[in-house]
Amino acid sequence: MTNSLDKSTPYNPWRLSVAPMLDWTDRHCRVFHRLLTRHTRLYTEMVTTGALLHGDQPRHLDFNEIEHPVALQLGGSEPADLAACAKLAEKWGYDEVNLNCGCPSERVQRGAFGACLMAEPALVAQGMKAMKDAVSIPVTIKHRIGVDRVESYDFVRDFVGQIAEAGCEVFIVHARNAWLQGISPKENRELPPLRYEIVHQLKREFPHLTIVLNGGIKADAEIAEQLQHVDGVMVGRQAYHEPWQMAAWDETFFAEAGPALSREQVEAAWLDYLQAQVAASGRSWSQGMRHALGLWNGQAGSRRWRQIWSDHQYKSMPVAEVAAVATQARTGVAAQVQAHEEQFQQRLA
C-alpha cells in the first residue's frame, strides 16, 4: 500500500487532525486511522517526559512508517527534559512534537503539567524555546481557552502571545476551559462550555499563527464551517467512535480525487496488519482490534460483527477464523434485512 503524504499538497499540514487520546490513539489505532485517510495528521497519546527519559523508549516511541504525518505529544514542564524528549522525537522520525497544556487530570496536575501550566506561561515559554532550540521539526502546543473560572479572552490571548514570542507558531486550542478541581477528565471534556468564538478571535488577532480548533466537532459540515475561521480542525472522540467518517476526508478536505477504499478493503488491510502483529508479538489481536470496532457502524449487521470481535471466546483464535465468523454474522443479518425489505416492497406493489 502506498501511503506517503504527497508533499505537493497545497494545504497547511494542520488542516485536519485526529486528537491525542490516552489509551486510544496508540500505534495500532493510528495505523487503522491511516488506512482511512492519508492526509489527516495523527497524534500519539500523551507521553510524559519522565516515562520517556527513564522508561522503555522503543515501547513509547516506535511507530509504523505509514503513520506519517504523525506528531508525538509530550507531557512535562521541565525545559531541559522537554528538550531532551523533543530530540528523541526527532531522532525517531516524528513530524512534530506537541506539548500538552490542556489535560486537567489530577495525576497530571501533581506532576505540574497539563492544563495547570496555562497559569505559568513563562515556564511554558521556556520549555517551548528549549524544544525549538533543540530540534528542527515543528514544536507546537495544545491548550484550553482558560483554567477554572477565568473566562476572559485576555487570559488566553496573553498566553498565546507569550508562547508565540518563544517561537511557537502552531496552537491547537480546545475551545473550553479546564476546571481543575472536583470533576473528572471525562467531565472536563463535556461540562465546561464550548466557546468557538474565542478561538476565532485568536485567529483574527494573530493572523500569522496557525490556529487549530478542537472540541465537540462531529459532522463534516462543522469541520468545513470552522475552516472558514481557523487554519485547522482537530477531531477526537467522533473520529475514534465513527472511524468510517474519515474515509471521506481526503476527498472532502484535501481535494484528493477518489476512488477511496471500500469498508471491505479497509477491513482486509487492517486484518492483514493485525495478523502480522500477532505473528511478530505472539499477543492476541484484541488490543488492536478494539480501535476498529466502529468500522461498520450504521450498516446492517454491524452490531453482530462488533459482538463477535469483542467476544472473549474468540480472543485466542486466529484473525482469519474470527474474521470469517464475523463477516458471516454481518452479511447474514444484511441478507435478512434485504429480504425483509423486498417482501415489504412486494406487499406495497
Ligand SMILES: Cc1cc2nc3c(=O)[nH]c(=O)nc-3n(C[C@H](O)[C@H](O)[C@H](O)COP(=O)(O)O)c2cc1C
Ligand atoms: C479517551 C481520551 C483521552 C484523551 N487523552 C488526551 C491526551 O493524552 N492528550 C491531550 O492533549 N488530550 C487528550 N484528550 C482530549 C482530546 O485530545 C480532545 O482535546 C478532546 O477530546 C476534545 O475533542 P473532541 O470533542 O473532538 O473529542 C483525550 C480525550 C479522550 C476522549
